[in-house]
Amino acid sequence: MELPLGDGAVDVSLPDCDVTVADPPGGDAVDPREAAKRAVADPHGPPLADRVAPGDDVAVVVTDVTRATPDDALLDVLLAELKDGGVDRADVTVVIGLGLHRPMDDAEVRSALGEHADLAVNHDPDAAVEVGRVDGCPVELNPAVADANRVVSTGMVEPHQYAGFSGGAKTVVVGAGGEPIIRYTHGPDMLARDGVRLGRVAGNPFRETLDRAGDVAGVDFSLNVTHGPSGILDAAAGDHRAVVRELAASARDALSVPVAADYDAVVAGVGAPKDANLYQTTRAATYVALGDQNPLRDGGRIVVPAELPEGAGRGDGERRFHDRLSGASSAAELYDEMREGYGPGAQRAFVVARVLRDHDVYVTNSRSPGVVEECLMHARDSVEAAVEDGSDVLVVPDALNTLLVRP
Known part of the structure; x- marks a missing residue:
């Protein structure tokens, strides 16, 4: 084999x-760009074009090299939708959500983002600024995200040891966040709580904390995908909680093996x-x-x-x-x-x-x-x-x- x-x-x-x-049951692969277009056209909550206005500064937080997310295709769709809402490309900053991972080099950024690489900056957690608190813990963000009028994220909803499934607000509050929220959510007290488990979203304190931090961070719109053995299986867009719930259900059906x-x-x-x-x-x-x-x-x-x-x-x-x-x-x-x-x-x-x-x-x-x-x-x-x-x-x-x- x-x-x-x-x-x-x-x-x-x-x-x-x-x-x-x-071997999990898997599912039929879909074209990521077409799936993203369908998701953005039928989002959870108002369309992205209705959430922005001409002159808005928009930060789009994308995944880093550790996630196999088709961010180039997702950015194509998001930038087109932002344009429909009157946002100029020059008013968009793409922040690579590194968390505490290493920065991506120029070649990796070009490979991941294609023609949109010129909009990208690597996140620096040391430069993050506080925008609010969750459970007394500071929620810090990359300055480009903290200063933006609107915050958008991509993401891969895949099994995650602590969050149950990744994606949603996690791309922003961890990927473009500072050390305090990472320390709080990834500390032994949190990881020892009931419900913090691979594959679980509902009743998972880790996931719930990230979602509340996402509200503090002002995550306005998420465009996420999920995948299986055959490739990208589904996409969902809109309010970050609903996006994760929808794609986690798709992923569980595709990936579970007794x-x-x-x-x-x-x-x-x-x-x-x-x-x-x-x-x-x-x-x-x-x-x-x-x-x-x-x-x-x-x-x-x-x-x-x-x-x-x-x-x-x-x-x-x-x-x-x-x-x-x-x-x-x-x-x-x-x-x-x-x-x-x-x-x-x-x-x-x-x-x-x-x-x-x-x-x-x-x-x-x-x-x-x-x-x-x-x-x-x-x-x-x-x-x-x-x-x-x-x-x-x-x-x-x-x-x-x-x-x-x-x-």
Whole structure:
């Protein structure tokens, strides 16, 4: 079988194992631009053209290189709608929602945004300014967003470890936000609350906090898509809460796979862009073990093929993740220590430590095996070298877009 690796694939053969493949039902792919046009023409709430006026400064916050969002096509549609509302292109600033990830370089921006790259600026969280508070926590925004008359966002509604599904207000308040809201929402107190779970939107305190922060930030209009194994499946536009609810329902239908809980190993595929660094790659392990249904027996292992050309990652959050894991003597000790608190970005070390208390994680086929070993995980040259003969193995070819659920 083939599993994703970077922009390509790797052949995997496990002839001495009993192998089950978790393929979600998927769905029929749609053309992103046409789906976006339909969504903008029939939004949740008033059309974007009716929400703006000539002379308005508009900030459009888009996703960064860690999300496979067709932002060039979405911007085409949004800019056309803004023009219909009387907004000149020169009055639009596109802010790349980095959160605490590294800035995108010029080539990446051109690749992501096409002819609209000239409108783009990388977000700098250190320059964010306060616009209000949620639960006493400052909501800070990129100055271009804070000063805008109208705030618009793109986004990918896909499974998310904490928010249930990403997208909606999250693109703005985290992607174009400051450290306080990231620290608050990603801290141990929030992540330990009931309802903070992969695949859950309703009754999820993390999601609800982001939505309220989105109201403070003044998110006027969202245009989001969701995807499955076949590609982009659907688009929705308008009020950010309704957009997430609609696309999360579409995603659950397309991505859920019922599984038992007795496997010796799970082989979890990632591929580009998420396997560029260990920070993003470990999502596969946490999505497997901390979702609705952990398919592993006690002591079972998770195996993830990933290229890791950026090592642990180059942003502030990725460096904090690496520092925490590489400086720990054991996962259990690190987890207990981090229950007392940590800086933004380090939350991924916290949830990885939670998984590593119960399961070994093997990262294979990477360019950065030393980084993997530093971070309490195991590096192997191949998937075959990481799976013991005779194992019952669940293969999840697209682990970040598969929801493992109870039968």
